[in-house]
Amino acid sequence: MVFRIAIQLRYYRLVQNKRLSRDASRWLCNRTSFSSCQRHRMKYSLASTIYALSSGHGKCGVAVIRISGPNAAETIINIAKLKSLPQPRQALLRSLKDPVTNEPLDRGLVLWFPGPKSFTGEDSCELQIHGGPAVVSAVLTALSKLPGYRPAEAGEFTKRAFHGGKLDLTEVEGLADLIHADTEAQRKQALIQMEGNLSHLYNSWRETLIKSVAHVEAFIDFSEDENIEDNVMAIVKNQLENLKNSIQSHLADGRCGERLRDGVRTVIVGEPNVGKSSLLNVLCQRPAAIVTPVAGTTRDVVELHVNIGGYPVIIADTAGLRTETSDEVEKEGILRAHAYAQKADLVILVIDAAKYVAQMEKMSSVYFDSYVNSYINELQLHSIATRNNTFESECLTGEKLLRTEGSAGNIVDEVCGSGKCGNPSRENPCLTQSRYRRHLTDCVACLDEYFKVSSTGGDTVLAAQQLRKALRHIGKITGHVSTEQILDVIFKDFCIGK
Template sequence: MHKAIARIFSRSILTLKFGQIDILSKRWACHDFTRDTIFALSSGHGKCGVAVIRTSGPASREALQLLTGWQRLPAPRKVTLTPVSCPKSGELLDKGLIVWFSGPRSFTGEDCCEYHVHGGPAVVRGVLQALGSIPTLRPAEPGEFTKRAFQNGKLDLTEVEGLGDLIHADTEFQRRQALRQMSGELGNLYQGWSRRLVKALAHIEAFIDFSEDDNVEDGVLIAVDEQVKRLRNELAQHLTDSRRGERLRDGVHVVLSGATNAGKSSLLNVISQKPAAIVSPIPGTTRDVVETMLNIGGYPIILSDTAGLRASDDPVEMEGIRRAKERQGDADILVVVIDASEVPLNKDALLNHWQSLLCSTSQAENLGDVIIVLNKVDLLTQSALISLQELCEGPKIPPVCFLSCHTGQGVSDFLDILQGSLENICGDPLEGSPSITQMRHRLHLTSCLDALGQYPVYREQDLVLAAEQLRVANRQLGSITGKVGAEEILDIIFRDFCIGK
C-alpha cells in the first residue's frame, strides 16, 4: 500500500512542473521574512488633496517607527493622525494619517503601512526619499504589491486580472465586469470545476492502485464518467459566449463603411463630438483608418472611419480601400453609411445597393451586426423621405436610421440603435454566470475541454492514460487561477476511501 501511495504522489507531483505556479513555493513565500520591503506611491501622480504611500514587507514596522518616532505601533486598521519626519535629519515632512496593517491581514499578506499625506509633489517626494533612505527598503517594481498578494494566496490570477481591469475601466459596464471578477466569481467557477476534476482523478487513482484490495466501492468509474461528461457540457456552454466578456473588456469594434462622400467622417465627428476626421466635399479624402474610443451607454467602442469604397487607379487610395475592407471584415458592428439623396426608390435596388457595400456574405446574412445609416435626409423632400422609410421596412432589411450629420436630425435615434446592438453583443455583466474576459482564459479552457474530450477515448484503452487526460485538464484550469496542486489528490483519496483503516 505504501508503494502505491508513493506512486500516486510521484504522478501527482508532476503537475507542479507543468503548472504556472508552484503552490509549495508560494506557501513558503508567505513565511519568508528575509524578503525585501517595498514602498511606492499608490495614488495617482500630480497635485492632489491626499496622496497614499504604501510599504509592504517585514521592515514596514521599522520604517513606521523611524518616520513617526513611535515606540509602540498603533492598533491595526485604525487611522492615526501623526507628524511624519525624515529619519536622518529629523525634519518635519508633513502631518498625515497612518494606517497600520499587520500581516497576514493585509492586501499583500505581509506587514503593510499606508501613509496618507498631503498630495503636493514636494511632500510626496520628501516622504518617498525618507523611506528610500532606510537601508532595508527599496522602491517597488510595477505591480509588485499585487504580485505579492498573489504569491501569498490573497488573490488568484483571475482576481489579479480583475483588479487590473477595474483600475483601467473607462465605462460603467467595464467597471461592473471587472468588479465581479475581482470579487472572485470567475475564479470560484474555475476552482469549483478543478475540485470536481481533482476528486474524479483521485477516484481513478484509487481504483488503479487499490481496487485489488476491495477498498474501492463498485461504480466509482461510472460516477467519474458521468462527472466528466457534465464538466464537458458546462465548459462547452461557457465557451460559447460570443466573446462578450472580451469585447466588453477590450472594446467593441464599430466600423463605418460606405461609398465616398456618404458622410462617414461627418458621422464620426458628430458621435465623438470633436473633429477627429477630415471632412471634405472632395471624394476619397479619407485614405486610412481613423479610430477613436467612445463610451456609448456604458459600453466601450472602438469607432473606425474607413476609406470610401469605389473603383480607383490611385495606388494610395487602393491601399486605403483594401484596409477598409479588411477592417470591415473584422467589425463587431458594421455601420453602412449611404447618401440618402442617391438611394434608388426601389426595394430590390435598395437591397442590392447596401449589400454591394458589404465585403462579407456573413454580414449580409447576420443582420444583427449591421446598421444602415441613410445620411443627408435634409436634402430630401418630405414625400421622398416617407417613400424611403416605407421601402426600408421588412424582414430582409437590417436596422435603418435616417439622419443628417449637417442638422443633427436622427443622431440620437442612431445612438439608441447602436446601444441596442451593444447590449445584444455584450449583455449585462452582472447577469448570468461570469464571462470569459481574457484570451488567455479561453485558450486554457479550450485545452481543458480538448483533454476532457480525449478522456472517453483513452477510457476504453487504458485507465492510466485516461487519468492523465484529467490531470492535463486540471492543469489547464490551474493555469488560469494560478493554483495547481498535488496534495489535494491524496487528501481526497484518504478522506473518501478510508484506505489503511
C-alpha cells in the same frame, strides 16, 4: 479528505513497488506538501520591504504612500516617531520626520495593517500626506533611508497579494481591468471578477477534477483488492460529462466578455463622400476626422475609442469604397477598409439616400435590402441588413442625427447590450480573457481524450494522465499551477504603487 487519503495510499503503493517516476513524484509532492501559494509565501517572507506612491501623480489634496514587507513597522517607529505600534486600521494624525536628520517632512495620517490581515498579507502601513510634489518626494526620500527598504516595481503589491494567497490570478486580472475600466459596463464586469465570482466557478470545476483524479487513482491501485465500489468509474464519467458540458456552455458565449473588456470593433463603410467622417465626428463629439466636399479625403483607417451607452466601442472611419480610381494611395486605403471590415464586430453602412433613391416611395424593402446586401457580399460579411436597422440622418450638421430615436449611437448601444457585450452578472460571470479561453479549450480536449481512452478499453493510467493535464489547465487560470512567464505577462501592465 478522501482525496488526500487516496493520494497518500497511492504514494505508499508506488514507493513500495519502486514505480515513482519524476513526473509522478513532482505531482504527488505538489498535492501532499505545500501548495503553490504556500511555497511563494515562504519565499516572500524573506523579501525586502517595498514602498510607492499609490495615489495619482501630480498635485492633489491628499497623496497615499503604501509600504509593505517584513520591516514595515520601521516606518511607524522611525518616521511617525511612535514608541509602539498603533491599533490596526485606526488613523493617527502625526508629524512625519526624516529618520536621519529628524527634520519635519509633513503632518499626515498614519495607518497600520499587520499581516496577514492586509492587502498583501504582509505587515503594511500607509501614509496619507499632502499631495504636493515636494512633500511626496521628501517622504519617499526619507523611506529610502530605512534599511531593507526599496521602491516597489510595477504591480508588486498585487503580486505579493497573489503570492500571499490573498488573490488568485482571475481576481488579480479583475483588479487590473477595474483600474483600466473606461465605461460603466467595463467597471461592472471587472468588479464582479475582482470579487471572485469567476474564480469560484473555475475553482468548483477544479475541485470536480481533483475528486475525479482521486477516484481514478484509487481505482488503479485498489480495484484488484475489491476495496473500491464497482460503479466508481461510472460516477467519474458522469461527473466529467457534466463538467465538460458546463465548460462548453461557458465557452459558447460569443466572446461577449472579451469584447466588453477590449471594446466592440465597429467600422463605418460606404462610397466616397456620403458622410462617413461626419458620422464619426458626431459619434465622437469632436472633429476627429477631416471632412471636405472632395471625394476620397479619407485615405487610411481612422480609429478612435468612444463610450456609447456605457459600452466601449472602437470605431473606425475608412476610405470610400469604389472600384474606379487611379490613385494608388486611395487603392491601398480601400484595401485596408475591406480588411478592417472582415475583423469588425459591427459594420455601419452609410448611403446617400438622395443619390440612390430619388423618391422615398421607391425605397422599398426589396430594393433597399438588395442594395445593402450587395455591399455585404462585396465585403464577404455574414450579416442581414433590413430597414429596421437603419436611420435617416443629416450629417452636414449632425443635428438630426442626435435627435433621431434610431440614431447610430442608439443602434450601437442596442447591439452592444443585446449580444455583442452581453450583460455581466454575479450569477453568470463572463469569460474575459483569451488566456482563459485557450486553457479551457485545452481542458475540454483532455476530457475528450480521457473519454476516448476509457471507452475503448485503453490503459486507465493513460486516461488518468489526461485528467491531470485537464486539472493543470484549470490551475493555470487561477494560479494554482503557474510559471514565472505567466505571472510576468499578467503583472506587466500594473502601475507603480499597485
